[in-house]
Amino acid sequence: MPLYRITVAYDGTGYQGWQVQPAGPTVQGRIQQCLERMAGHPVSVVGSGRTDAGVHARAQVAHFQLDPSIPPDGLLKGLNSLLPEDIRVRQADHAPEGFHARYSAKSKTYHYYLDRSPVALPFRSRFTHHYPQPLERGAMDKAAALFLGRHDFLAFAASSSEVKTTDRECTASHLYERGHELVYEVKAEGFLHHMVRNIVGTLLEIGRGKMPPEYIEDLFESRDRRLSGPTAPARGLHLMEVEY
Helix, strand or coil, X not given: CCEEEEEEEECHHHCCCCCCCCCCCCHHHHHHHHHHHHHCCCCCCEECCCCCCCCEEEEEEEEEECCCCCCHHHHHHHHHHHCCCCEEEEEXXXXXXXXXXXXXXXXXXXXXXXXXXXXXXXXXXXXXXXXCCCCCHHHHHHHHHCCCEEEECHHHCCCCCXXXXXXXXXXXXXXXXXXXXXXXXXXXXXXXXXXXXXXXHHHHHHHCCCCCCCHHHHHHHHCCHHHXXXXXXXXXXXXXXXXX
């Protein structure tokens, strides 16, 4: 059967994450339902990775097979006509033989958005974490740079994570301002469950003076999730890019 690759953007507010769950709507589930309606047979959609409930994506990548074949432009139009408005397929193509949305991925980039305005703007409240408290940017910048390179990120993983290794190579980790928002950008070969949200929670603690920037190195050595910062809310996190 022909192999397809799609790039998907979604507002994760109303979903229990990407992956199909026993209860509650998911992005993967909605896409599979629409594909099955178009193709007339069960379709298994495989994403580049999971996103948690409430997390958003601008460029989630997924693959699946269809029989009979549907032209990519027809697939794009058909899916977007059936999907709810908070899920949109941005691109649809035939995928090369052997392509796997998860295992072929080389890196992923996430952004976390912090609304720094005194009063939260309603137009962005679904997509940012409102955090008007004073922050020491210099300390946060120093701490963010310490995530670069290969480290054991167990202290920043959810306690429920079940993976063979918690080592990850991080190639970008920095903060920048965009209007009234403070954005944390991080790029790595892969991410552990809650890893970005736990990094952000720790950076906020450092910005508040609760921890020194150098404490990041102690956390790598400790491998103890209890010692790092709280998990930042899901709504500020966006999957921005998956590179192959």
